[in-house]
Amino acid sequence: MSELPVYRATIDAQWIDYNGHLRDAYYGLVASYAVDEVMDHLGIDAAYRERTHCTLYTLELHLHYLHEVKRSDDLEITTRILDFDRKRMHVGCRFGCSRVVGPVATAEMMLLHVHQGEKPASAPFPDDVMLKLEALQKYSASLEPFGPGSRKIELQRR
Amino acid sequence: MSELPVYRATIDAQWIDYNGHLRDAYYGLVASYAVDEVMDHLGIDAAYRERTHCTLYTLELHLHYLHEVKRSDDLEITTRILDFDRKRMHVGCRFGCSRVVGPVATAEMMLLHVHQGEKPASAPFPDDVMLKLEALQKYSASLEPFGPGSRKIELQRR
Numbered sequence: 077m078s079e080l081p082v083y084r085a086t087i088d089a090q091w092i093d094y095n096g097h098l099r100d101a102y103y104g105l106v107a108s109y110a111v112d113e114v115m116d117h118l119g120i121d122a123a124y125r126e127r128t129h130c131t132l133y134t135l136e137l138h139l140h141y142l143h144e145v146k147r148s149d150d151l152e153i154t155t156r157i158l159d160f161d162r163k164r165m166h167v168g169c170r171f172g173c174s175r176v177v178g179p180v181a182t183a184e185m186m187l188l189h190v191h192q193g194e195k196p197a198s199a200p201f202p203d204d205v206m207l208k209l210e211a212l213q214k215y216s217a218s219l220e221p222f223g224p225g226s227r228k229i230e231l232q233r234r
Numbered sequence: 235m236s237e238l239p240v241y242r243a244t245i246d247a248q249w250i251d252y253n254g255h256l257r258d259a260y261y262g263l264v265a266s267y268a269v270d271e272v273m274d275h276l277g278i279d280a281a282y283r284e285r286t287h288c289t290l291y292t293l294e295l296h297l298h299y300l301h302e303v304k305r306s307d308d309l310e311i312t313t314r315i316l317d318f319d320r321k322r323m324h325v326g327c328r329f330g331c332s333r334v335v336g337p338v339a340t341a342e343m344m345l346l347h348v349h350q351g352e353k354p355a356s357a358p359f360p361d362d363v364m365l366k367l368e369a370l371q372k373y374s375a376s377l378e379p380f381g382p383g384s385r386k387i388e389l390q391r392r
Binding site: 107186 | 265280296
């Protein structure tokens with residue numbers, strides 16, 4: 077329980093754009109599916125959502141595109157818990173592809189635990205989820221540094 | 235030529251997730267389609283890509299999710315040129331929805347002008363595109379400030 081499962085994506089033909097490579101937004105979709113698996117792993121799965129009316133909402137997403145990904149490529153997403161508090165988790169995704177050395181993309185997400193009632197409201201994680209997050213963050217911190225990480229997008233003039 | 239066209243998105247039923255709202259990644263897809271229209275407006279369209287083998291690649295994407303968007307909602311994306319240099323443009327997208335006051339999401343993107351040869355390589359914008367970018371940035375700067383803007387994703391402890 078100290079490691080998160082690897083998510084393997086199959087690239088759909090419709091995800092390829094006029095540039096002949098994976099359209100930018102579909103990296104986000106793959107990351108979104110990878111986070112669904114993280115939720116299952118944490119126990120924030122369909123049964124939990126049904127029982128508690130609690131789920132995760134994405135607050136922010138930041139993607140770095142490092143290499144083109146083609147229709148014929150495989151994609152393997154490894155996920156880390158970079159940080160968390162009582163209601164939020166900060167997740168990092170590394171996109172690997174067997175054709176390329178190093179990541180082809182990285183993503184960071186901030187996710188909020190939400191109770192979906194009349195009006196959605198933030199809610200603390202249950203204790204067992206907190207314990208899992210703690211173990212996963214400890215494991216993540218033992219790995220090589222994550223990056224490129226989120227930053228302010230801007231043109232830096234040289 | 236000082237204003238960019240508004241992009242109106244139709245929300246596909248398949249874009250709704252188990253939380254009953256637009257899945258995070260599809261905001262990115264809508265922004266990606268909005269940028270396609272910006273490219274057309276700048277003259278970086280299908281004919282240009284065919285003629286010059288030049289196109290735009292996304293380097294970074296950062297999204298802020300501010301409100302839930304439902305299946306029945308409309309979405310209207312307005313785009314600005316926040317900044318540019320000889321090869322890169324920094325774009326901001328504001329997601330509006332008639333049900334909600336204020337933006338339901340914002341996105342920023344850094345895009346690179348690329349020549350697609352044997353190996354893709356960055357290339358300067360043609361002069362007429364530079365002139366259009368200049369006029370569009372000037373117009374964008376005259377509008378109310380854009381935000382929330384890109385920043386480092388992190389948990390700030392209170």
